Amino acid sequence: MIAPIEDIQCESGPDLEDRVPEFLVLARYGRIPQVARFAAFGDRLSRDSTIVVNTDRGEELATVLQVLPAPKKIADEWDVNWTGEVQRTASNEDISLASTSSQLAEDSFPKWLERANSWKLQLELIDIERTLDDRLILYVLNDRGAETTRLALLAAAAGFGVVHVQPVAAEGIVQATGGGCGSGGCGSGGCATH
Numbered sequence: 001m002i003a004p005i006e007d008i009q010c011e012s013g014p015d016l017e018d019r020v021p022e023f024l025v026l027a028r029y030g031r032i033p034q035v036a037r038f039a040a041f042g043d044r045l046s047r048d049s050t051i052v053v054n055t056d057r058g059e060e061l062a063t064v065l066q067v068l069p070a071p072k073k074i075a076d077e078w079d080v081n082w083t084g085e086v087q088r089t090a091s092n093e094d095i096s097l098a099s100t101s102s103q104l105a106e107d108s109f110p111k112w113l114e115r116a117n118s119w120k121l122q123l124e125l126i127d128i129e130r131t132l133d134d135r136l137i138l139y140v141l142n143d144r145g146a147e148t149t150r151l152a153l154l155a156a157a158a159g160f161g162v163v164h165v166q167p168v169a170a171e172g173i174v175q176a177t178g179g180g181c182g183s184g185g186c187g188s189g190g191c192a193t194h
Contacts, residue, residue: 023070024082029053029062031102031129032139032166034173036083037068043089050090055083057164058131061090061098094132101130112138119154123147126168135162142167 021039028035038053045051049064071080105128116125127139138155140148148165155163167174 020073021070021082021085024068024080025051025064025086026066026068027051027053027062027064027086029055029060030057030173031127031137032168032173035065037080038062038084038086039082040067040086045086045089050095052087052090052094052132053084054087057137057166058135058162059087059133060131061094097132101132101134105130115155115158116151119151121147121151121154123151135164136160137164137166139166139168141169 019039019041022041023044024037025040025045026035027038036055038051045064045067047064047066051062051064053060053062068080071078071082073079109125109128112125112128116123122142124141125138126141129137129139131137136155138151140151142148148167152163152165155165
């Protein structure tokens with residue numbers, strides 16, 4: 001399933017509606033992988049290129065799966081949606097930062113299990129991830145609901161900055177059905193900022 005574009009934005013960013021992408025890329029990103037289309041500008045990319053993309057969760061590494069033609073606007077509507085924008089080809093520093101962030105997330109997982117237990121949350125924390133811009137993603141095994149929003153709010157209130165809670169089911173990432181940041185519908189999971 002390709003991650004859908006969301007009508008809402010949790011963080012202010014460049015408005016892609018005003019820019020015409022030169023081409024799109026289909027790319028895989030995230031510790032629990034998602035596939036999405038990203039607007040791209042400049043040099044063409046090739047399959048298996050490692051790139052930096054903006055998603056609703058922050059700046060992330062992604063792997064190009066396919067280069068797609070530029071979208072067309074028909075009656076003020078794009079003929080295809082995209083999730084975010086390609087920022088650049090990943091540098092050695094980006095790859096090193098991602099590796100370090102992954103190890104820090106792995107090392108902090110037991111502490112996050114303790115926090116979730118002490119907060120008496122009715123969900124199961126299954127993994128964590130940090131984006132390149134140091135945003136925290138907590139993966140939980142359950143459907144979207146009040147508990148994912150509660151976890152995001154408790155984590156942010158505890159001083160952990162921008163926190164994105166991403167529900168996961170046996171089929172993969174649980175996609176958002178709409179709403180706003182206050183309702184837990186920010187992007188594809190609940191989010192909160194400190």
